[in-house]
Amino acid sequence: MTTTVRSLWWAAVTxxxxxxxxxxxxIYYPARAAGTDAERLTGVLPPDPDGAPFPVVVFCSGVNVGQDSYRVFAADLAAAGFVVVTFDRVAELFGGQVGLTPGVDLDAARPDAYGTRPTCPAIATVLEAVTEVDLLKGMLDLDRVALGGHSAGGTVVLQSARFVPGVRACFAWGTHTMVATMLGWPAGTVLPAQADCPVLLGVGTRDGVIMGSSDRYGEDGGAGHDPVSRTFHEALGGAGDLLAVVPGANHFLIAEPADPTAARAFLDLDPGTDPGAARRAYTDLVVSFLRAHLRGDEVTPEADPALVELRRR
Structure with missing residues (x-):
């Protein structure tokens, strides 16, 4: 049976x-129509009580990537039995620039402070704000939380997870913890993740954005520049951690569609595989991963080897 997914909007002061x-x-959630006049007049459907209380997934966008770019991805996760939260936040980026960002406490990422507090304090605030929505009261399980992200959004998730109560799993696409030299770190430094839970990293072999950003980290961008694999091997250490390499996929695989007017999609490479099939494969893997670690379904994350190379410890 197909799950009905609905969404609503909220706001939080960060x-x-x-x-x-x-x-x-x-906020995306599994819903069940009751056929009431209130539904007809407002368009608001109540949560489906089956499966409640639902684990909660907070997803952090990449810089200057609007949350609607992840609508299909988020709705697919919600259809699998999760409440999924995305958010847009316009704020200062760096150097006086303003844009869409999950928010980064740059001082928390410097050598004298890293690991003492989250680099993205907005995550906990957003999670708390979801509890204020009357429609969802009694429907959320805040002891079973996952954090996800894309690009820099995934980086701040990996740098902040252990400071957020209830987090049992993290996942990210096109993400690493190699840190910019402008923050005072030596070239090529990979920071240890601040996550004490299983982590699923995903990356495509045609990620032009990561390739085009190597000089931020004091590297030349050649064949040896592979910060995602280095993050998996050097920044993570859990037995349940996974690295999913999707041949032919690019940086904006999970953003549908990628917005050519913002962010750095112009750096990305054309996909070398069917984006729909690759996106479906990665989404299915994330769903299986979340069910295993948030629902305890004893689902072992697997992937079609023709679409995903799954690396384990």
């Missing part, structure tokens, strides 16, 4: 001077 302190949330 750190930052007004007007740059507001996060606009979109």
């Amino acid at each position: 750190d930052g001077e007004p007007p740059f302190g507001t996060a606009h949330l979109r």
Whole structure:
């Protein structure tokens, strides 16, 4: 039976001077229509009580990538029995620039402070804000939380997870913890992840954005620049950690569609595989991973070897 997924909007006040302190949330949830007049007039459907309380997934977007780019991905996760939260937050990036960002406490990423607090304090605030939504009260299991992210959104997830209560799993696409030299770290430094839970990293072999960003980290971008694999081997250490390499996929695989007017999609390489099939394979893997670690379904994450090379410890 097909699960009905609905979404609603909310807001949260995060750190930052007004007007740059507001996060606009979109919350996806499994729903069940009751056929009431209220539903017909408002378009609001109640959560499906079957499967409740639902584990919660907070997803952090890449810089200057709008949350609607992840709508299909988020809805697919919600259809699998999770409440999924994405958010847009306009704030200062760096060097006086302003854009969409999950928010980064740059001082928390410097050598004298890294590991003492989250680099993305907005995550806990967004999670708390979801509990204020009347429609979802009694439907959320905040002891079973996952954090996910894309690109820099995934980086701050890996740098912040252990500071957020209830987090049992993390996943990310096109993400690593190699750190910019501008923050005072030596060239090529891979920071240890701040996650004490299983982590699923995903990356495509045609990720032009990661290739085009190597000079931030004091590297030349040649064949040896592989910060995602280095993150898997050097920054993580859990027995349940997984690295999913998708041949032919690019950086914006899970953003559907990628927005050519913002972010750095112009750096990306054309996909060398069917994006729909690759996206479906990665999504299925994330669903299986979350069911195993949030629902305890004893589902072993697997992947079609023709679409995904899955590396384990």
